[in-house]
Amino acid sequence: MRFLHCGPYRLPLQRPLVMGIVNLTPDSFSGDGLVGDVERAIAHARAQYEAGADLLDLGAESSRPGAIPTPEAEELRRLLPVLEEITTWGRPISVDTYKPAVMRAALAAGATIINDITGMSQPEALAAVANSDCAVCLMHMQGEPDTMQQAPIYGDVVGEVRAFLEAAVNRCRQAGVGDERLLLDPGFGFGKSLEHNMTLFRRLAETTVDDLPLLVGVSRKSMLGALTGRPVDERLPASVVAAVLAANKGARMLRVHDVAATRDGLAVWAAIEQGD
Ligand code: 8Y7
Numbered sequence: 001m002r003f004l005h006c007g008p009y010r011l012p013l014q015r016p017l018v019m020g021i022v023n024l025t026p027d028s029f030s031g032d033g034l035v036g037d038v039e040r041a042i043a044h045a046r047a048q049y050e051a052g053a054d055l056l057d058l059g060a061e062s063s064r065p066g067a068i069p070t071p072e073a074e075e076l077r078r079l080l081p082v083l084e085e086i087t088t089w090g091r092p093i094s095v096d097t098y099k100p101a102v103m104r105a106a107l108a109a110g111a112t113i114i115n116d117i118t119g120m121s122q123p124e125a126l127a128a129v130a131n132s133d134c135a136v137c138l139m140h141m142q143g144e145p146d147t148m149q150q151a152p153i154y155g156d157v158v159g160e161v162r163a164f165l166e167a168a169v170n171r172c173r174q175a176g177v178g179d180e181r182l183l184l185d186p187g188f189g190f191g192k193s194l195e196h197n198m199t200l201f202r203r204l205a206e207t208t209v210d211d212l213p214l215l216v217g218v219s220r221k222s223m224l225g226a227l228t229g230r231p232v233d234e235r236l237p238a239s240v241v242a243a244v245l246a247a248n249k250g251a252r253m254l255r256v257h258d259v260a261a262t263r264d265g266l267a268v269w270a271a272i273e274q275g276d
Helices: 038-050 072-089 101-106 121-128 158-173 195-201 222-228 235-248 259-274
Strands: 002-008 009-012 017-023 054-057 095-096 112-117 135-139 182-185 253-256
Touching: 002 135, 017 038, 038 054, 038 072, 054 072, 072 095, 072 101, 095 101, 101 112, 101 121, 112 121, 112 195, 112 253, 121 158, 121 235, 135 158, 158 182, 158 195, 195 222, 195 235, 222 235, 235 253, 235 259
Parallel strands: 017 054, 017 253, 054 095, 095 112, 112 135, 135 182
Antiparallel strands: 002 009
């Protein structure tokens, strides 16, 4: 059986894992920003586990389209009080950051996965994770959050995303980060039109490299708004359907806001599709 190695934890990869989102940003795209309220964030984290999350993803910098970067000190101020508490719960915690100093602080505080929306593009980021035994999610993004949705352009979106991920995997391997620590993610909505997102989704399995596990994050995203005409707070059914379809296409981890509903969808899918 295959496992994702994240610090002292081993996450089995035979059934799709559910990563529950915990947003610590004031302007969270999905309307669940929890900044300035450590207790509420901790309660939300606990609720995500109780709803059936296998692991959590903590983010303190908004990467929604149009977002401007958060200063490092502010990101740490939002992140560390929550992280220091929830890493004592004995479960793997991912931190969504691309800043090397934030990675180092998060790992020192007990985070065991780094979720980097820039795919370890900074040498210092690579050094930060190579000096630990954390897992790393390498995500593809075209451009940067403040401008990425203005005019995303590709010749062959699947080929270009895969080539980017392959280069990121090679950088990690060269730095000594083994395959058992890697997750890959095509980065839905990150510098992609609806058509790009649909092509990537349809051909999800082609985006991975050497069968490394894929993470998919489509929960409440605007691509679902475009398909349903629904505002962000009415995208739960669309999000669950998309999560289940991603699982059916081979995703090994689903990054979601609505953990319980996603677990229900996956339970039905697994019973029908896999006989359990
Ligand atoms: C993703 C993500 C976001 C994603 C990974 C949102 C931080 C935007 N989306 N990380 N982060 N994959 N790995 O709507 O799709 O949740 S933020």
